[in-house]
Amino acid sequence: MTSTSPSFSPSTFEAIEFELTGFTVQVTAGFLSVFPRINTSSEPGIASAPLAAVVREVQAGSYSAALSEPTRFLPGQLALPCGLPSARFMPSRLAVAEALSGFLSALSKGSSLADGAATGNFTVLADWIRSNAAGVGGVTVLGGPSSTGGATVSEAIAEQLALGGVGKRTEGSGTIRDFVAFDVETANGDSGSVIQMGVAVVRGGEIKDRHSWLCRPPKGLDYFDEDNIAVHGITAADVASEPPFAEQVAKFIQVVEDMPVVAHNARFDFTALDRACRAEGIEVPKMSFACTYMWARQLQLGLANLKLPTLTKAAGSELENHHDATADAVACAEIALWLMRRQGVDSVENLSTQLSLTMGSVGAGRMRNVRYDPSAGVSGATEGSSAGGSAGAGANGPATPAKSRRRKNPKWDAAKTPDKIPDPNPDADPNGLLFEQRVTLTGDFAPYDKGFLWEKIAEAGANINKGVTKKTTILVAGPWDSVTSKEKRARQLRDEGQEIEIWSEKDLFNALSLSPEEDSAGTPGSGGQSAAGFGSTALPGDDGQPPF
Template identity: 35%
Template sequence: MSSWVAIDFETANEHRGSPCAVGMTKVVDGRVADTWGTLIQPPTGLSRFSPFNVSVHGITPADVASAPGWRAVLADIIVFADGLPLVAHNAGFDMSVVRAASEAEGMPWPELRYTCSQVVARRTWKLLSYSLPYCADAAGIAFADHHDAGADATAAAQVMLSAMQSAGSTSLDGLLRGHQIHWGWMTSAGEWSGSHYRGHGARKPLPGANPDADPDGALYGATVCLTGKLTSMTRDEAFHKLAEVGAQPTGNVTKKTDILVSASQTRLKPGDTLSGKAKKAQALLEASQDIEVLDEDEFLRRLHG
């Protein structure tokens, strides 16, 4: 399988069912062949635009006033994909948008097969952050329009192509097989499974975390440190949400820390000045600890992704 379609969504607010833009990039026989995208009018009841989301992607209610709704957009997505599998950077987020928006409109989920360029990037490069700008930088891709859905979809496609080249793979199936990553999927019967690396054993729940949290969640089993002031919620709210999804919040970066959320940098990019905690995380990474730094937007995308 050397043909697929990369996809990226932006949302109006923290609810996954509030898509306000989508971008898609089609790869055919290992080359970018076509692109498509549109603004989206979010489903009724989920159309509030939060100041934080607007600050990230710049899309406002006025921009989507005459845009098509989810029902029409999903039909166009299916037509453009034309039966090919999907690729997304942090696919847990983008596929949750498809499911939640469909549920908000009372529609069955589409039948989809997908994988994640972020999961592949973790098996390809050792980085301080696996957000899209860092992965694009590692892949040698010029990328300046992060959070433009079309630009993000194209960057995700190029990251995947670069990972294939690094692995000497001519197909997406071969790349995933070599990295022990299984395909994700969803069905119209309401069943789904994410795209994950199979090499690690099952992650263990942490003391004090929600024992009923989804073990396939992006933050499940992780020790998460926060630095700086979050824009979207208070620190106490963030700690509560982390515990709900099976993570353990902490105030300090230690050898047990898996993720540092650097809230003081809302758009972390390669070359940004790092905070003291982020510099400590960099030192731990260089000492072979698996630790990652997230900006606030990436943190929110993973919180329920």
């Protein structure tokens, strides 16, 4: 196996590409290669093996193209020959993995495909794909003769989105709607101790304005921690003569107007905004926001990590003054523009919808963070987006817009109960707190959705109840605007003598070894299994470190 890219002439480049989760497997006339689905200006990390060597290993019987199917939370794997790294894939890419497995299995002795691969005949390779994998979204033939009459394979974007997959699209050329990128720096470990706000204003698809506001932090939160100073370099003396936060945030609100806002790890920045306003005794501004970190997680870009400098470099730029709020806001805007163009959408809201993410909000009585929610997605490009086809040999064209669902009440959507109840794990630790308990959830459990928590509770050996009954032993009450009907019923039953415990969401998170503060920023919990897209841990390709 080599770690360098096989050489080819771009003008005559011919290849078959299998787009899996985070990585693409590429077959040319001479090589089988594995590389990230996006290239950065750093080393792309291509691993390749001669196709003739692949054929020999398959025919020698020392390689089997068996694959393990993915689950809701864990990717499947397909081992590759010649020491190449295994190909990982989520459920939306199962058909692609099966097509690749079939291709490799067909390299056995006596097959015309094996003869074509051994002799470097790309026409034979392409014909096999056109005959056996036509219409599989994520399998693409690049170049190659088309005289054999087989159907050309190109990525069916709408089909993949309907299955929950997100494939790389041709970069859209339409105008992107205006938005603002936002970042804050703080004086200490309290997120409300805001000392700098930075903004980049995007109009007409370009960064038009930059703003930076230093400020004195809110009273009671105005001490400076050496660790924070070491990160951003701003001291108490630097802001001593600056206006207070309340005065500077008014300027920020005036710049934002009614535009959507994006931030990288938006949970931190908007928690800071919300808490600082409350500490100052002023009204929290009403804003909707998206998170570029969550976008990147959902897209599974195959990068070493999803930190701001890494994504900025992937977007074709450099972050030279990291942890200056304005520099970070500009970098966030560049990442947002890159991802929107990459996915062929024209607005912050449309990309969030495409990736099954809700928009966050502040200023409506409580803060709502960006969260994964399958009901937020649509089966195709959202209305107003300019989705293009893949860069394959087939015709490109916009996907048919699908009507986005109007969400009548996001508060209830956040706390809704899933339809399917998972079965308890009979082999769970019998000494665990949840083993053989009957558990009901009520309220909100951000950053996790109830479907994910149900799976974790069932894994611990508990039975899940949708309602509170005389068999319920634990009710977990997450935050809510008032006491829920389930909690009232549980308290009533307890007063009547039933042995029923009422837990807070923190009690449940501790029992499941989940760490919501870390998970909302992409850091794995101390014991949580990777649960892609549910806020629990980082996706494949993420290093599990905070996204700063």
